[in-house]
Amino acid sequence: MSKKYQCIQSENCKQAVIFARVSSKEQEPGASLDAQHDIMAEYCQKRGLAVLKNYRVIESSTVGKRTKFNEMLEFVKKQKQKTAIVVHCIDRFQRRFNECVAVEGLLKEDKIELHFYKEGLILNQNSSSADIMRWDMGILSAKMYIASMRDNVNRSMNYNWSLGKWQGRAPIGYLNTRDETNKATVIADPERAPIVKKLFEEYATGCHSLRSIWKLAQEMNLDSFRSKTKKSISRVAVYNMLTNPFYYGEMVVKGQVIPHIYEPLIDKSLFDKVQDLLSGKKIHCKEQVYGGLPFAFRGLIKCAHCGCTLSEETHKKTNGKTYTYLRCGRLKGPCDQELVSESVILNQLDEEVFSKIRINSDIVELLKKNIQQRLIDEEKVNAVMKRQITNEIEKLNVRERRVKDVFFDGGIDRSEWEEEKVNIEAKRKELQKTIEKYADITQEIKDTVNDVLDIAASASMIMKTSDPLQKRELLGLLLSDCYLDGQKLIYKIQKPFDKLLVGSKFEGIVDFHKENIAAFSSLANDIHVYHENMKRLAVGC
Numbered sequence: 285m286s287k288k289y290q291c292i293q294s295e296n297c298k299q300a301v302i303f304a305r306v307s308s309k310e311q312e313p314g315a316s317l318d319a320q321h322d323i324m325a326e327y328c329q330k331r332g333l334a335v336l337k338n339y340r341v342i343e344s345s346t347v348g349k350r351t352k353f354n355e356m357l358e359f360v361k362k363q364k365q366k367t368a369i370v371v372h373c374i375d376r377f378q379r380r381f382n383e384c385v386a387v388e389g390l391l392k393e394d395k396i397e398l399h400f401y402k403e404g405l406i407l408n409q410n411s412s413s414a415d416i417m418r419w420d421m422g423i424l425s426a427k428m429y430i431a432s433m434r435d436n437v438n439r440s441m442n443y444n445w446s447l448g449k450w451q452g453r454a455p456i457g458y459l460n461t462r463d464e465t466n467k468a469t470v471i472a473d474p475e476r477a478p479i480v481k482k483l484f485e486e487y488a489t490g491c492h493s494l495r496s497i498w499k500l501a502q503e504m505n506l507d508s509f510r511s512k513t514k515k516s517i518s519r520v521a522v523y524n525m526l527t528n529p530f531y532y533g534e535m536v537v538k539g540q541v542i543p544h545i546y547e548p549l550i551d552k553s554l555f556d557k558v559q560d561l562l563s564g565k566k567i568h569c570k571e572q573v574y575g576g577l578p579f580a581f582r583g584l585i586k587c588a589h590c591g592c593t594l595s596e597e598t599h600k601k602t603n604g605k606t607y608t609y610l611r612c613g614r615l616k617g618p619c620d621q622e623l624v625s626e627s628v629i630l631n632q633l634d635e636e637v638f639s640k641i642r643i644n645s646d647i648v649e650l651l652k653k654n655i656q657q658r659l660i661d662e663e664k665v666n667a668v669m670k671r672q673i674t675n676e677i678e679k680l681n682v683r684e685r686r687v688k689d690v691f692f693d694g695g696i697d698r699s700e701w702e703e704e705k706v707n708i709e710a711k712r713k714e715l716q717k718t719i720e721k722y723a724d725i726t727q728e729i730k731d732t733v734n735d736v737l738d739i740a741a742s743a744s745m746i747m748k749t750s751d752p753l754q755k756r757e758l759l760g761l762l763l764s765d766c767y768l769d770g771q772k773l774i775y776k777i778q779k780p781f782d783k784l785l786v787g788s789k790f791e792g793i794v795d796f797h798k799e800n801i802a803a804f805s806s807l808a809n810d811i812h813v814y815h816e817n818m819k820r821l822a823v824g825c
C-alpha cells in the first residue's frame with residue numbers, strides 16, 4: 285500500500301461491497317466499469333476483504349433517485365457484520381452532499397466503512413474530523429468538476445462570440461453549414477434571404493401593420509425554418525425577424541449586441557427605419573401624406589389577380605382636378621389589374637355598407653356597459669390563467685437546468701441534450717404564446733371598445749363628411765379580406781359590424797334594438813375579441 289493511506293481499516297471489517305459507477309455513455313479509460321472493478325477487486329484482496337457483492341452501476345450521481353446507490357445502502361444495512369463500501373474515488377460515489385446523511389448514519393452506527401481507493405481515504409466510526417473533512421472536500425471538488433466543465437463550455441462559447449461567430453441555430457434567412465475546414469458556419473439562405481430582405485423593405489414603406497407583413501411573409505412562402513412539417517411562419521417569428529440585428533451584421537449575445545462575421549442581408553439604415561416603425565417612433569402610412577393627399581385605402585386592399593397590396597396614387601387631370609387611383613403594386617411580376625378610381629370603390633361601399641349600418645344611441649350606451657362588465661370579468665379570469673401558465677414555464681426552466689446537469693454529468697450525450705433543449709424551448713414558446721392570450725386588459729382597450737361603438741354608430745356620417753384619414757381608419761375597422769377585381773371590391777365585413785348591417789332591414793320597427801338585445805349580446809363579445817386582436821396585431825395601422 286502507498287504511504288498516503290493514513291487511515292486505518294478497522295479490525296472487525298472483513299467484508300465489502302464494490303461500488304463501481306459510470307454515467308451512461310461515459311467511456312473514459314480507467315474510469316470504465318471494468319477498470320474500476322478490477323482495481324477494487326485487487327484492493328479488497330490485498331486488504332483481506334471478502335467481496336459480498338459487486339455493484340456495477342450506470343447512473344448519474346447528480347440527477348434522479350440513484351436507485352442502485354440506495355439499493356446498495358439497503359444491502360449493507362441488512363448485513364450483520366460491518367461492511368466496507370469500496371469505491372474507486374469520491375466522485376464515483378457521490379457528487380452531492382445530501383446523501384451524506386444516510387451514509388454518515390451508517391458510519392456512526394458502525395455498520396459500514398468507506399474506502400476511497402484513489403484518495404487513499406478510509407472512513408469509519410472512529411474517523412477524525414480531518415478525514416471527514418477530506419471526504420467533504422472530495423465531494424466539493426467533484427461538484428466543482430461539473431462546474432468547471434460548464435465553465436469550459438461557456439468559455440469556448442464566449443471565445444467564439446468574441447470572434448463574431450454565431451452559436452446555435454441561424455436566424456431565418458440564414459443556414460447553418462460547415463466550411464471547407466469542417467467548422468460550423470452560417471451562410472445566407474439562397475431561398476429565404478431574398479424574402480427576408482423584401483419583407484424588411486416592405487415594412488419600411490410604413491404601409492404595413494405587423495399583421496399585414498406577417499400575411500405577406502406567408503404569401504411569399506416564408507416557412508418556419510425550425511419546423512420539420514414546413515409550417516407557415518408565425519407572427520411572433522416575423523416580429524422576431526424584423527427586430528433581429530443579425531440581418532445587418534450584429535448579433536445579440538447575452539443581452540449585448542456585438543458584430544458578427546457573416547454576410548448581412550440588409551443595411552443598418554433599413555433596419556433602423558423598421559425599428560422606428562415598430563416602436564411607433566415613426567408614424568405609419570395612415571397618418572402620412574403622399575403628394576399632399578392622404579389615402580383612404582392605403583394598405584387595405586389587395587389585387588385579386590396577383591395578391592399584391594394595392595398602392596394609391598393621384599393623377600391631375602387637365603381640368604385641374606386631382607383624382608386618386610388604386611394600382612396593383614406588381615411585386616410578383618406583371619399583372620393585368622387595371623387602375624381604378626378610389627371614388628368608384630367608395631361609392632360601392634357607401635351603397636352596400638355605410639348607408640345600411642344603423643345603431644341608435646340608447647343601444648350604444650347599453651352595449652358599452654355590457655362590454656365593460658365583460659372586460660372586468662375577463663380580467664379576473666386572465667389573472668388566474670396567467671399565474672398557471674407562469675408556473676408551467678417555471679417548471680420548464682427547472683427542467684432545462686436539470687437536463688443541463690444530466691448532460692454535464694455525462695448522463696446524456698450532446699445530441700440528446702440539444703434535442704431536449706429544442707423540445708423545452710418549443711414548449712416554452714407555446715406557453716408564452718398562450719400567455720399572450722391572457723394579456724392585461726388595459727384602460728386603452730376599454731376606451732377603444734367605447735370608441736368603436738361610437739364609430740359604428742356614426743359610420744355612415746363619417747364616410748360622408750370626414751377626411752381620408754378617418755375614412756381609412758373606419759375602413760380598416762369595418763372591412764377585411766379586401767380584394768379588387770377589375771372595378772369591383774370584394775370584401776368581408778368584420779365581426780361585429782356584419783350584425784349591425786342587418787339593422788336597416790328593420791327600419792321603422794319600433795324598438796327593434798331592444799327587442800333584439802339577445803342577438804346583440806354575442807355582438808358585444810365580437811367587438812371585444814375583435815379589438816383585442818386589433819391591439820395585438822396592429823402596430824400603427
Ligand SMILES: [Zn+2]
Nearest residue numbers: 587590612619
Ligand atoms: Zn395584381
